[in-house]
Amino acid sequence: MSTLSKNFEPAQVEEQWYQHWMNKRYFHSTPDSRKPFTVVIPPPNVTGVLHMGHTLNETVQDVLVRKARMSGFNACWVPGSDHASIATEAKVVQLLEKEKGIRKADLTRENFLKHAFEWKDKYGGIIYHQIKKLGCSVDWERATFTMDEHYYQAVIKVFVDLYNKGMIYRGARMINWDPAAQTALSDEEVEYKDIQGKLYYVKYKVADSEDYITIATQRPETIMGDTAVCVNPNDERFAHLRGKQVLVPLVNRAVPIIFDEYVDPAFGTGALKVTPAHDINDYNLGLKHSLPIIDTLNADGTLSAAAEVFVGMDRFEARKAVVAQLQEEGLLVKEEEYSTRLGFSQRTSAVVEPRISTQWFVQMKEMAGKALGAVTSGEVKIHPEERFMATYKYWLENVKDWCISRQLWWGQRIPAWYDADGRFVVAATESEANQLFQTTFGQPAGGTLTQDEDVLDTWFSSWLWPMEVFNGITQPGNEEINYYYPTNVLVTGQDIIFFWVARMIMAGMEYKNERPFEHVYFTGMVRDKQGRKMSKSLGNSPDLLELIERFGADAVRFGILISAPAGNDLLFDDSSCDQGRSFNNKLWNALKLVKLWEANGIAQYDRNEEDFRKAAFAADWFAARLATVREQVEKMYSEFRLSEALKTIYSLIWDDFCSWYLEWVKPPFGQPIDGHLYSCTLDYFEQLMQLLHPFMPFVTEEIYHQLRERADGDDLTIRQFEPVAESIGVERDAVLAQGELLKSLITAIRDARVKNQLKPKDSIKLHVQTAAEANYSLFEGLLLKQVNAEAFSFVQDAVAGSIAVVLGTDKLYLETEVQLDTAAQKDQLLKDLEYQRGFLISVDKKLSNERFVQNAKPEVVEAERKKRSDAEQKIKAIEESLEALG
RNA sequence: GGGAGCAUAGCUCAGCUGGUUCAGAGCAUCUGCCUUACAAGCAGAGGGUCCUUGGUUCGAAUCCGAGUGCUCCCA
Incomplete structure (x- = not known):
């Protein structure tokens, strides 16, 4: 036997065992006759590092997987990462500029992708390294990346299929625009925050009159896009303006005054400027009243030529400029502090701009219904259910169509092919597209077809994760998907319940007609000691590798x-x-x-x-x-x-x-x-x-x-x-009870020793007065050893001059040479006595209550009777001990 | 504005279908111990009107209503 170190030293041990497990391929799974236990990792972002939230998730998964592996299951835990379209592209763009002075605009799509893949190969491994250090028993041979060739094909296949089923459409809608990344976002990628803003009151001149009407707006820089002013038809204050027009300040455009109950007369001045291009509510109002749309912003958030003034200025600069100009012209009535909520891009933190844009959407209604059914029927079980069921239901019942196109290069390129006239077909490859064009439009495409420039939302790839990690989309019905699907449990953070969990269930129901997992286990958010969310900006998230170095992975x-x-x-x-x-x-x-x-x-x-x-x-x-x-x-x-x-x-x-x-x-x-x-x-x-x-x-x-x-x-x-x-x-219960008795004897005696200031080395003689001597026979020796007693005997009466301890109805006497403080002992006994008497009174009270005796279950009444007789005996024992103390 | 959840010891929490095996655990605190595995330890102890307030019940930390405070989700 080699000598063991004083303390456990994790570093070397961890390295060695992980290597050993890998060499033995313990984590690798192939289908066999055992039952599978399948878990797919929530793919972390390839650009990132594991934070404490991941650490919690991966640890939970590893515990479940290892337990299953040790319990007869063929455990398979699939690792991987996702390509995180927006975040990665932003990072790559940044890095190219900084390190190589290359601007994205100067690169071709192909060259950019080459750089992106290089970057991914260089930094994408950090996460995998961390997962290893943590000891995760993932099947590395199955590691999957959402931009792998087969995975790419799967995403395209699903897009084409859903399009052919009529569940994907292209259209101009008001979407969330990220001016920093210059791409559309889905509703879920927008985070709303409370902001202290200002409400500006601005006078609009009524045409052909000396009258003014005052509106209130948070966004004066969009005034140039106004195409109406709206008031409530029931608002007497504005009744005289029916049929009139007003002049939009700064651009002097005449626009109608429209009447709609949408306007709240109590808010602001009761008059609303309508800018259909830049506000979702105004947009809907515009549709209803057939208003023109004037888009006064460019994709990068600067004012467009349509704004006529301050063209090219950033939207926030323009706001200041517009306010100054209004003030100069005497049109600014007042400014008011105003708290509101603003949408921010989850990825770039830029203020999201509502914008009308032609994008691709997935119809959600039908799929949402199935996904909801899968959970309400209990086919998919959510844990903890009471916490997340309501959230899940609410979202699916109120879901809107999913905007899936992103104006980026890093991702699966949308397989739509256009001819010069803007006619398009959807097909996986160019040659298929050409053929389809012929059959669809009865003529070959004039010239070559060009593919859509946009890529798909990353979640449009990760929703296929539990299937395509087993090639379930590209090779449906293959041995692995048949064996491993549905997976057993998904462990993830509650923050991606909509982004990912709900959509995976949709995809699973659509393509396998079966739940993707039986259980979903939501972990909470990891916060710091003060309860703040862990985030990069706060710098309060510990570095995982450093933690492991300090404490060890275990x-x-x-x-x-x-x-x-x-x-x-x-x-x-x-x-x-x-x-x-x-x-x-x-x-x-x-x-x-x-x-x-x-x-x-x-x-x-x-x-x-x-x-x-x-x-x-x-x-x-x-x-x-x-x-x-x-x-x-x-x-x-x-x-x-x-x-x-x-x-x-x-x-x-x-x-x-x-x-x-x-x-x-x-x-x-x-x-x-x-x-x-x-x-x-x-x-x-x-x-x-x-x-x-x-x-x-x-x-x-x-x-x-x-x-x-x-x-x-x-x-x-x-x-x-x-x-x-x-x-x-x-007999298990009997031996457990014996053990409990022994433990409480030891503790009681040790306590008495401490209270009487006996040194650990002072030996005692132990005398026991009990009605159940047999109880002691099994562990007598142990008892003596544990309380440092040199002798043991049963007695019938109190032992004079000893320390008395009452435990239940048994009395213990500790005989010792040391001088004793009887007052302290007496105090202790009196305290016990007082408690027992109080207890007896409460039990008596209950038992003398006729209604209790009548109504309560017989066993409850019986238990109370037992308590009473126990308490009576204890009181008697304590009183006797007190008497013996004199 | 709509919805959900939470409130128990200094801190973090457990207490399932009401009844002193239910008022608990772990940290933290205090007191003794360098006792021959472990001072990163051992032995022992103290500490709570179970948020407030009504109700249901023989009986409420537990069930119901209202209030207060905190958190989250959605618009």
Whole structure:
């Protein structure tokens, strides 16, 4: 046996075992006769690094996957990453400019993509490295990227198919425009924030009159796009303006005054300027009243020629300029502080501009209905259900069509092909498009067809993830998709419930007519100690690799999980990793103790049955505890209460195993341990490591191998759980009760020792007055050892001059040479007495209430009667002890 | 503005279908211990009108209503 280090040293152990598991290909899965347990990783963004939210997610998945792998399943966890269209393109553009001085505008699409792929190859590996360091048991041979060739084909195939089914259409709509990335966004990519803005009151001159009408607006820079002023038809103040026109300031355009109940007379001045090109509500109003649309903004957020004034100026600069100009012309009535909500691009943080634009959309209604059904019917189960079911339902019931085109290059290019006249067909390839053009329009395309310049929303690729990682779209019905689909559980953050989860269910129902996963487990958001969201801008997100370096991967996994109650947001703090590291150490030291016993030699003690059973009490008790906890943990797994499961295992190991069991079986200093106890101890230790392994894979694997010599391939990672034994050779409840009794005896006596200021080394003689002497026979020896008593006897009466302790109805007397403070003892007993008397009164009160006795269930009444008689006996015992004290 | 969730020890939380095995756990705190695996430890202890307020009930931390505070989602 090599000498074990003082403390557990994770770094080398982790490296070595991960390599070993990889060499053995334990994480690689191929279809076989076992039941599959499939998990697909929520693909992290290829440009990013893992933050604590990912860490939590990956850890949860790894726990579930490892548990399944150890429970007879063919576990398959597919890793991968997504191409994150907007974010990656923005980064690549930035980098090209900075490092090589290349502007995107100067590049061809092909060249740009070449750079993007180079960049992805260079930096995309960071995430995978982090996943490895964390110990995740993913099947690396299956790693998938959403821009892989087959995946690209799958996305195109689905687009063409949905188009042919009439579920994808192209049209001009008001969409969310990101002026920084210069692309359309879906509704989900816009984040609304409260902003302190201003409301400007502006006078519009009524045409052919000296009258003015005052409107209120937040966006004076869009005045030049006004095509009407609208008031409420029931508003008497404006009745005289019916049929009149007003002159738009700065551009002096005459526009009509229109009447619509949409306008709230109480808001602002009751008059609304209508700018159909730049506000969604105005747009709808414009449609209703057939107003012209004047788009006064360019794609980059500067004023267009249509604005006539301040052309080329940025929209926010233009706002100041317009206000100044209005003021100069005496048209600005006043400014007012105003709090409102503004939309920001999730990716670039630019203020989103509502803009009319021709884009591609997916019809959502039908698919949303199916996705909703899958969840309400229970086919897909959401955890924790009460928290997220309502959100999920609400979104699907109110879903709008999905804008999927993005004005970018990094992504799957939309397979629509146009001729010079703007006629188009949708087909996977150019040659198919040419053919289709012929059949559709009865003539060949005039000249060559050009493909749509835009790419698809990244989520339009990731919604196929659970299928296409198994080539389920490109090769439907293949062996793998048949075997692995549907997956078992999806673990993800609640923030992408719409972006991703709901859409995956839609795609699954559409293309497999089957749910993509049975369970969805939503983790909470990771926040810092002060409850703030972790974000790059706050700089409050710890670096994962650094954390692992400081504490070890097992400790980090422990730390994040122990503070993560199901579905709740969790406040992450380094100190929980510290707790994990201490736990590692505790395990390590327990190992050292056991190894020490091994070194001290194993003895065969006399197995005379009675004596042997006594010696084996500790072993029987722990077997019972282990079996009980394993059942509890099993249940917690099935309910996804992983944090609780970990706590339960932690306490079983630290408290039951280390603090109680090991102390109970520990041989006297220097003496050899009994062979039976020793092998029991190794078995238990081994089983504990197995139980903990899904949570803390490295340290457990290491200890597993330290405990006993292992044959090649006998590794904890693949070791199968034995079913929890129905019988452990003794009556489980009885032995557990005995153990509890022993523990409370030890604690009570130790407490009495401390309160009476006995030094740990001061020996005592223990006398017990009890009606159930048999209870003590099994563990008498253990009891003496644990409370440093040199003698034990049963007595019928109080022992004068001793410390009296009342435990239940038993009385314990600690005889000692040390001078005692009887006053302190008396105080303690009086306190107990007072409590018991109060308790008795409350029980009596209940039992003397006729309605309670009549209405409550008989067993409840019976329990109360038992409580009463117990309390009476306890009171009697305390009173006797007090009497003996004098 | 619409909807959802939460409120229990200093902190983070557990308490399922109402009844002192229900007022708990882990951290943190306090007091003893360098006891021969572990001071990143051992032994022991203290600490809560279960947000407020009505109601249902023989009985409410638990069920219902109202209020207050916080969080999230949507427009």
